[in-house]
Amino acid sequence: MKILIDNGHGIFTPGKRSPDGQFREAIYTRQIARRIVSDLQDRGQDAQLLVPEDDDISLKERCARVNRQCLLHGKKNVICISIHVNASENGQNWGKARGWSVYTSKGQTAADVLADCLAEAARKYLSNQAIRADWSDGDIDFEEGFYLLRHTSCPAVLTENMFMDNRQDLQFLESGSGQRAIIDLHVEGVIEFIETV
Numbered sequence: 571m572k573i574l575i576d577n578g579h580g581i582f583t584p585g586k587r588s589p590d591g592q593f594r595e596a597i598y599t600r601q602i603a604r605r606i607v608s609d610l611q612d613r614g615q616d617a618q619l620l621v622p623e624d625d626d627i628s629l630k631e632r633c634a635r636v637n638r639q640c641l642l643h644g645k646k647n648v649i650c651i652s653i654h655v656n657a658s659e660n661g662q663n664w665g666k667a668r669g670w671s672v673y674t675s676k677g678q679t680a681a682d683v684l685a686d687c688l689a690e691a692a693r694k695y696l697s698n699q700a701i702r703a704d705w706s707d708g709d710i711d712f713e714e715g716f717y718l719l720r721h722t723s724c725p726a727v728l729t730e731n732m733f734m735d736n737r738q739d740l741q742f743l744e745s746g747s748g749q750r751a752i753i754d755l756h757v758e759g760v761i762e763f764i765e766t767v
């Protein structure tokens with residue numbers, strides 16, 4: 571199974587940071603994505619970064635990269651996970667929303683299985699945190715994410731790893747144990763999926 575880990579936005583993308591400006595989604599997700607890839611490789615899995623660059627690679631280009639791998643390996647032999655950090659406010663204010671969630675596009679059965687495996691692992695590794703699994707009905711704020719889910723031919727999911735504009739979530743995100751938990755849940759969820767299908 572070819573495992574493609576996407577780290578979302580570019581480091582020059584405006585916004586996408588905590589209200590105090592200290593936490594930057596793109597920098598954080600790049601670190602997390604790299605560690606997920608290397609842990610999966612250590613476990614003998616064929617994982618790679620979808621976006622090794624620091625720049626914002628367009629959603630269209632990211633989908634083209636995924637779909638090239640689908641042509642090469644067969645779409646049943648590729649999965650894509652896009653790593654994000656959520657926000658509930660406009661970037662200026664701290665918000666109340668908290669927790670972890672996973673998104674799929676509608677009608678992709680294998681992606682739902684992958685989302686379930688990740689949510690199961692999240693329940694284990696984020697046992698003290700709020701979990702919102704498979705929030706696939708859609709939310710206006712996540713349109714950009716859905717593009718990647720809609721235009722890729724393999725199972726693809728997007729994880730929103732806690733809220734960068736919630737003080738408690740942010741503290742968790744920045745802690746060593748929080749980062750470890752987020753990495754581990756992705757690694758274990760992916761391996762569980764591969765063993766299931």
Ligand SMILES: [Zn+2]
Pocket residue numbers: 578579595654655
């Ligand atoms: Zn994002």
